[in-house]
Amino acid sequence: MGSLDLNSLINALVLGLSIASIWLLAAIGLTIIYGVVGVINMAHGEFIMLGAYSSYLLQSYFGLPFLLCIPASFVVVAAIGLVIERGLIRYLYNRPLDTLLATWGVSIVLMQAVRLIFGSDPKYLAVPALFSSNLQIGFINLSVFRIVVMAVTALVVAGTWFLFYRTRFGMQVRAVTQNKEMAASFGINASRVYMLTFALGAGLAGVAGSLFGVLNIVLPTMGTAYVVQAFLVVVTGGGTLLGSVFAGGLTGELQSIFAAVTNDTFARFLLFLLIVVFLWFRPQGLFAPRSVRR
Amino acid sequence: MNLYHNKLAQWAAYGVFFAIIAAVPLFVSDSFLLNQLGTYGVYGLLALSISLCWGFGGILNLGQGIAFGLAAYGMAMTMQMQTQDPESNPIPPFMLNNSLEQLPALWEPFWSTGLGITLALVVPTLFYVIFGNLMFRARVSGPFFAIMSLAMLSALFTIILDMQPYTNGANGITPPQPLTILGTPLDPYGPATYWLVCGLLIALTVGAKLLTQSKFGLLVQAVRGDAERVRFLGYNVAAYETAIYALSGFIAAVAGCCWVILVQYVSPAQLDVSFSVTMVIWAGIGGRLSLLGSMLGAFIIQGGQSYLGDALLSTWLLGLGAFFIIVVRFLPKGLAGLLEMGLGALSSGRRPKQLEPADRANAMAGE
Amino acid sequence: MAGLLEIKDLHKSFDGTPVINGFSLEVTEMTVCCVVGPNGAGKTTTMDLITGRQKPTSGTIHFAEEDITGLGEHEIARRGIGRKFQVPAVFRELSVRQNLEVAYSKQTNALKNMFVFGDAAMKRKLDEIAALANLTERLEVEAGTLSHGETQWLEISMVLMQNPRVLLLDEPVAGLTEGEIMKTARLIKQLKETNTLIVVEHDMGFVREIADVVTVMHMGTLLAQGTIGEIEANDRVREVYLGSEEH
Numbered sequence: 001m002g003s004l005d006l007n008s009l010i011n012a013l014v015l016g017l018s019i020a021s022i023w024l025l026a027a028i029g030l031t032i033i034y035g036v037v038g039v040i041n042m043a044h045g046e047f048i049m050l051g052a053y054s055s056y057l058l059q060s061y062f063g064l065p066f067l068l069c070i071p072a073s074f075v076v077v078a079a080i081g082l083v084i085e086r087g088l089i090r091y092l093y094n095r096p097l098d099t100l101l102a103t104w105g106v107s108i109v110l111m112q113a114v115r116l117i118f119g120s121d122p123k124y125l126a127v128p129a130l131f132s133s134n135l136q137i138g139f140i141n142l143s144v145f146r147i148v149v150m151a152v153t154a155l156v157v158a159g160t161w162f163l164f165y166r167t168r169f170g171m172q173v174r175a176v177t178q179n180k181e182m183a184a185s186f187g188i189n190a191s192r193v194y195m196l197t198f199a200l201g202a203g204l205a206g207v208a209g210s211l212f213g214v215l216n217i218v219l220p221t222m223g224t225a226y227v228v229q230a231f232l233v234v235v236t237g238g239g240t241l242l243g244s245v246f247a248g249g250l251t252g253e254l255q256s257i258f259a260a261v262t263n264d265t266f267a268r269f270l271l272f273l274l275i276v277v278f279l280w281f282r283p284q285g286l287f288a289p290r291s292v293r294r
Numbered sequence: 295m296n297l298y299h300n301k302l303a304q305w306a307a308y309g310v311f312f313a314i315i316a317a318v319p320l321f322v323s324d325s326f327l328l329n330q331l332g333t334y335g336v337y338g339l340l341a342l343s344i345s346l347c348w349g350f351g352g353i354l355n356l357g358q359g360i361a362f363g364l365a366a367y368g369m370a371m372t373m374q375m376q377t378q379d380p381e382s383n384p385i386p387p388f389m390l391n392n393s394l395e396q397l398p399a400l401w402e403p404f405w406s407t408g409l410g411i412t413l414a415l416v417v418p419t420l421f422y423v424i425f426g427n428l429m430f431r432a433r434v435s436g437p438f439f440a441i442m443s444l445a446m447l448s449a450l451f452t453i454i455l456d457m458q459p460y461t462n463g464a465n466g467i468t469p470p471q472p473l474t475i476l477g478t479p480l481d482p483y484g485p486a487t488y489w490l491v492c493g494l495l496i497a498l499t500v501g502a503k504l505l506t507q508s509k510f511g512l513l514v515q516a517v518r519g520d521a522e523r524v525r526f527l528g529y530n531v532a533a534y535e536t537a538i539y540a541l542s543g544f545i546a547a548v549a550g551c552c553w554v555i556l557v558q559y560v561s562p563a564q565l566d567v568s569f570s571v572t573m574v575i576w577a578g579i580g581g582r583l584s585l586l587g588s589m590l591g592a593f594i595i596q597g598g599q600s601y602l603g604d605a606l607l608s609t610w611l612l613g614l615g616a617f618f619i620i621v622v623r624f625l626p627k628g629l630a631g632l633l634e635m636g637l638g639a640l641s642s643g644r645r646p647k648q649l650e651p652a653d654r655a656n657a658m659a660g661e
Numbered sequence: 662m663a664g665l666l667e668i669k670d671l672h673k674s675f676d677g678t679p680v681i682n683g684f685s686l687e688v689t690e691m692t693v694c695c696v697v698g699p700n701g702a703g704k705t706t707t708m709d710l711i712t713g714r715q716k717p718t719s720g721t722i723h724f725a726e727e728d729i730t731g732l733g734e735h736e737i738a739r740r741g742i743g744r745k746f747q748v749p750a751v752f753r754e755l756s757v758r759q760n761l762e763v764a765y766s767k768q769t770n771a772l773k774n775m776f777v778f779g780d781a782a783m784k785r786k787l788d789e790i791a792a793l794a795n796l797t798e799r800l801e802v803e804a805g806t807l808s809h810g811e812t813q814w815l816e817i818s819m820v821l822m823q824n825p826r827v828l829l830l831d832e833p834v835a836g837l838t839e840g841e842i843m844k845t846a847r848l849i850k851q852l853k854e855t856n857t858l859i860v861v862e863h864d865m866g867f868v869r870e871i872a873d874v875v876t877v878m879h880m881g882t883l884l885a886q887g888t889i890g891e892i893e894a895n896d897r898v899r900e901v902y903l904g905s906e907e908h
Contacts, residue, residue, distance in 0.1 A: 040437045091623060096437045097354055101578060102622040104571060108615030112608045224567065228448050231441045265456035272449040276425075276442065280432045509762070509777035512755075516763040519752040526712060527823055528738035528766040537771045 007139050012260040013253060018146045020252025021153040024245060025211065026226040027233035028156055029204035031244040032164075034234055036177055036197045039089060040100040043107040044230060045223025047202045051077050051209020052218045053114055056123045066127050066214075070152070073206040081202020085195050093194070107223070115220040123218040125210070149211050156204060157245060163200075164241065173197060232275055238285025246286055251275070296638040301507075308503065311586060312496045319485035329483045330600070332556045334593055335491040339498065339549035341576045341592035342585055346502050347542035348574065349582030350511060352518025353535060354436070357443030358573050360450055361418035361543035363565035365550030367454070367461065368414025370560040371404040373469035380405065388467070392459035400460060407475070415547050422543030423536060430532040430539075435521065444567060451565040466561025473555050482556050491552045498545055502585055505541070514538050575618050581630025591628065665690040665857050666711070666742075666827055671720035673706060673881075680706050681717070682881035688827070688874075693849060693858045695868045698878035699901060704861045705747060707878070708829050711859075712744050713737040725826070739769060743825030747832050747861075749812040753805030757796055757815060760804050761787050764822035786822065793848065794818040810841045817848070827857045834867050846870040877901070 030044045041047075054076040055069040064072060084106060092099045131145045164170035175183040176190045184190060208226075216222060233251060237243025251271060258267030279285070297303050315335070322328045340362060347355050374386050385397050404410040425446060429439055454461050461467070473480045480487050505511050513534055516524050521531050554560050563569070573592075580591020595614065602610045625631055664687035673681040681703045688694045696704050709715040711722055713734040721730045729737050738744075752760050765783045768774055791797045794814045799807065807815060813833060820828050833849075834842045842864065849858060849871045862868050868875060868889065875892045877884040885895045892898055 040441070088619065088623065097440070098622050098626070100354070100437050100440060101574070102619050105615045105619035105622060109612055109619070112612035112615060115608045116612065228441075228445050228567075232445055235438065235441060263456070265452045269449050269453045269456075272445055276428065276446070279434065279442070280428055283432045283434055283438075505775060507778065508775050509768070509779075510771060510774040512759055512763055513771075513774060515755060516752045516759075519754050520750055522714075522734075523746075523750045523752070524763070525734040526714075526738050526744050527764050527819070528735050529769050530733075530735050530771070533771040537775075 008260055009257075011140060012256045014140050014142060016253035016256030017249075018142065018150060018252075019256050020249045021146075021150040022212070022215070023229055023233050023252050024248030025149065025153045025156065025208045026205075027230040027237075027244050027248055028153075028160060028241075029201035029208065030230045031201075031234050031237065031239060031241060032160065032204070033198055033201035035239040035241070036173055037089075037194045037201075038093070038096065039103070039198070040096060040231075041201070042100055042103040042227065043084070043110060044103075044201075044205055045225070045227030046107045046110040047077050047081065047205035047223070048209040048212060048226055049114065049218075049220065049223035050080060050110065051206030052125070052213030052222060053118060053123070053209075054206065055125055055210035055213055056218050059125060060123075066125065066131075066210075069125075070207055070210045073210040074203040075206075077206025077209070078199040078203030081205075082195065082199040084202075085198040089198060090191065090194065111220050111223070118220070120220060123213075125213045125218060127214050131214075145214060149215070152207065152211060156207060157241070160204070160241060169193075169196070232272070236275055236278065236285055243286045296634065296641050298634040298637040304503075308499065308586060311589075312499075315492050315495070316489070318492075319488050325483035328485065328488050329556060332482075332488045332491050333553065334596060335488075335495045336549045336553045336556065337576070337592040337596050338495050338589040339545055339552065340573045341580065341588040342495075342499055342502055343542040343545035343549070344573050344577040345582050345585050345588035346505070346545070347539055348577060349584070349588065350506055350518070351514045351535065351538040351542075353539055354440040354574070355443050355539065355542065356440045356567075356570055356574060357445075357447035358542070358546050359447050359565040359567070359570040360443070361422060361546035362550040362553070362570075363450070363454070363560075363562075364418040364421065365414045365547035366554050366560040366564050367467070367550075368404075368410060368417060369473075369551040369554040370467040370469055371401060372407055372410030372414065373471070373473050373554065373558070374467055375401065375404040375410065376407060376474055377469060377471050378405075386467075388462040388465070389459060392462075394459050398460055407473075411551065414551050415544065418547040418550070419540055419544045422540040426536040426539040427532065430535040433532075435535075444570075447565060447570055448567060451562055451567070454565060455562050461562075464562060466559060466563070468559050469554075472558060480555060482558060487555060491556065494548055494552065498548065499585060499589075502541075502545070506585070510534070510537070575614065577628075578618060579621050579628050581628030581633075583627050584630035587628055587630030587633075664688055665725060666859070667723040668707075668711070669721045669723075671707070671710060671722070672718045673703075673710060673715065674718050680881050681710065684720075684878070684882055686876060686883065686886075688857060688859060690826075690857050691853060691855075692873040693853055693860060693871050694874045694876060695872040696859060696861045696876045696878060697863070697865070697868060698884070702878040703881040704878055705831060706881075708744065708831055708859075708861065711737075711829065712742060735769070738823065738825075739766070741824075741826035742829065743820035743823045743827070744829045745813075745816045745820050745831060745833060747835070749809075749816045751804045751807075751812055751815050751819065753803070755804055756801055757791075757804050757807070758787065758800040760815060760819055761790065761800075761822050764819035766823055786824075790818045790821050793821075793851075795844075810837050813837060813841075813845075814848075817845075821852075825856070827859065828852065830858065830860045830862075832861055832863065834862065834864055842867055843870075 026048060029047065030041060033039055033041050051073040054073045058064040058069050058072050059066065088102060088106065089099060092102055127145065131148060134141060134143050135147065164173060172183070172188045173193055175186065175188055176193045180190050212222070212226065233244055233248045236251065237247035254274065255267050255271050258270050318331055319328060322331065340358065344355065344358060347353050378384055378386060385394065403413060429442060434442060455463055471479065472482055480490070513524065513529060517531055517534055525531050550564070553564070576592035576595055577588040579595065580589065581587030599607070599610060621628055627634065666688040668684060668686040671681050671684045672679065684703065684707060696707070698704055706715065710717050713732055713736070716731055721728060723729065724740055724742060727740070729740060752763065755763070762783065765786065768777060791800055794817065796811065796815060796818060799811065804812070804815060817830065817833060834845050837845065846867060849860070852858060860871065872889050874886065875889050876886045877892060877898050879901050884901060885892055885898050
């Protein structure tokens with residue numbers, strides 16, 4: 001502790017990369033929901049929790065191997081997200097504070113429903129033996145599973161980028177975010193775009209959940225731990241994909257370095273103060289499109 | 295005219311409410327029940343503070359636990375130090391367990407009861423002034439402010455949990471004896487303490503109600519509607535936002551002090567995110583635009599929760615969450631809004647308000 | 662008479678794209694200056710720069726011989742510049758009376774306003790202005806329920822409650838009926854007795870009715886300035902306007 005020599009600095013940087021990948025994975029679904037649909041989704045943590053529970057369910061009742069649970073959780077949580085968007089969120093577009101509150105209500109309902117169904121006792125996800133081993137490269141020591149998380153995060157970011165910038169759907173999404181009316185006049189159905197984006201964001205939270213269920217135990221309340229962190233990444237990044245990647249990387253590394261010098265909780269506190277100061281100078285975040293009003 | 299908007303009728307309703315809550319000790323002989331009803335006064339204060347900040351000021355504050363918790367810790371520290379002796383026994387037992395050999399400087403001012411209580415009220419209020427000023431000057435508003443206040447709360451929660459030797463971490467502080475003021479101990483189970491909380495609730499409610507009727511109150515509501523327009527009329531919007539936010543923080547700080555006087559206990563649970571959100575739910579369901587409605591919302595929800603017991607807690611919360619969604623979607627003014635509509639229908643004999651075509655056109659042009 | 666408002670060599674660009682390109686203007690006290698120009702000429706941006714909503718890239722704005730460039734919106738408003746927005750901006754949830762009370766900004770201090778519960782001078786002024794704008798009957802209704810014309814008038818009334826020396830009116834007659842336009846023109850002529858007005862408007866009939874000076878903007882610069890007669894005879898103005906504006 002205290003001083004920081006080169007070895008521990010490199011260790012901290014590698015660990016920071018791992019933390020960054022976790023935060024980014026937690027934030028990515030939130031980023032696209034916020035960036036495209038404009039909804040502050042307070043139930044995002046519960047979408048993550050649902051991802052963990054659906055993996056648990058599929059694994060322990062249907063014997064699905066863990067690696068297949070990840071895409072399966074995507075499908076399950078995306079479907080739940082779709083239902084919530086159609087049943088509630090779509091009526092609240094253009095009322096940002098109300099969507100925030102309503103999604104908080106959704107988060108309470110989801111958490112309590114899971115508690116009633118599965119109980120409050122912790123569940124565990126089993127992973128292949130290889131994943132629970134540790135990898136030693138020189139003096140750097142990292143668990144294999146954390147490398148898996150990094151790989152999945154990289155895959156998810158690349159996939160999302162491809163979807164938004166290289167496909168017809170992505171073009172429609174960007175048209176709708178830039179000018180809804182004009183997009184509509186070109187025959188793009190904004191309501192459909194929002195619905196699919198919301199479901200996609202929920203599905204990505206599901207992916208995050210099935211991995212976080214391994215990192216931590218599976219509990220009805222597990223989502224709350226991620227939601228604030230995910231929001232800070234989104235706000236710092238300005239609500240764009242690139243912004244979140246940078247913000248996630250930066251905050252993850254800083255958290256890790258601060259933690260190496262002080263301790264975990266104090267590092268979190270410091271990091272938060274830093275974000276408040278940063279947002280004071282740049283309220284629009286790292287990469288935000290200029291807003292136009294009136 | 296709608297009776298709901300009649301100022302005299304409003305004050306009459308508040309008068310009846312005050313009379314009822316003040317008369318409670320005359321009818322309740324069970325001291326444990328009286329103590330519990332006293333904590334409802336604390337919930338009432340918190341709901342009042344949320345209604346002022348969110349309902350009137352439009353500032354959704356998901357971190358009201360900051361003021362509540364900081365004040366509660368200040369009060370608990372004051373009460374703890376009342377039982378310590380500077381000569382023979384200067385260090386609280388939990389610090390000894392955490393192998394502290396000296397009283398931390400942070401604790402020194404709490405030797406004095408007057409200074410301790412002053413700090414318990416001033417520190418949270420000042421915190422709100424600084425944090426609010428920082429945020430509102432940068433024009434952080436709406437959902438972003440909500441998230442920042444939430445994040446600030448969780449940061450504080452982690453730091454209090456982490457500073458085990460100073461705060462006793464997750465166990466919290468349990469002052470062994472009730473608060474003694476001017477040589478007299480305030481029995482948390484006696485009517486005097488109940489009336490103290492009740493008196494503070496009445497005084498602050500009257501103050502808040504008057505505030506909403508002042509020019510300041512009007513401006514704060516204008517800021518809620520369109521902050522930019524207010525700026526162009528020559529007002530420093532950030533100053534108004536900071537003021538209403540800090541005032542609501544002060545009320546929550548009073549609530550925090552009362553809480554510790556009543557329960558003789560504080561822990562990081564008072565700064566838990568879910569408790570702060572619960573406060574918003576009280577005001578949302580009761581009616582955030584009505585101070586009285588918000589307080590009644592707190593009473594109904596907390597009452598229901600404690601009488602249903604732990605066995606049905608999950609089901610109760612599930613129902614509450616679902617009902618809250620319905621309120622947000624269909625009843626933005628909460629149950630008080632329902633009353634407003636009812637009284638409106640009664641006094642005019644027709645549906646209270648209908649959107650005219652011109653209104654819709656304006657609404658669309660406004661976006 | 663010296664200019665009450667003097668704009669010198671104003672530049673403003675967004676992300677490198679110039680929107681205002683060396684615009685200068687001098688407005689004399691107690692006159693009506695109409696700013697016209699095709700869409701995208703930079704009229705509303707100029708209003709934004711004068712009132713502090715945007716900061717200029719370069720150039721200066723003087724008001725009553727004081728440099729107000731770069732001041733905050735509320736500081737500029739306090740010095741006596743009132744603004745009506747292009748899209749009427751009133752407080753829709755408040756009553757018409759409350760809208761006018763908010764606009765009366767003699768006391769702007771937040772702490773002092775906690776102890777203000779209505780004052781007699783304000784009430785007199787409110788009644789006077791409500792009568793002027795035909796809103797006396799509508800004082801107790803919610804502003805959100807007003808018709809479009811009434812909303813425009815309410816916002817002009819709010820600007821008057823501010824007691825400004827200069828009124829900036831951005832498209833005050835957009836969407837009004839012929840009768841309402843004539844009433845607005847009469848109101849503006851009445852206001853000229855005591856105030857200075859800058860009016861951005863597309864409706865050339867209305868401009869003809871009220872303007873002392875007409876300023877034509879094009880591509881972020883001043884294209885021409887003069888009386889309405891001079892402007893209508895100006896070949897360059899015709900060139901810019903032909904086909905792009907109907908009047």
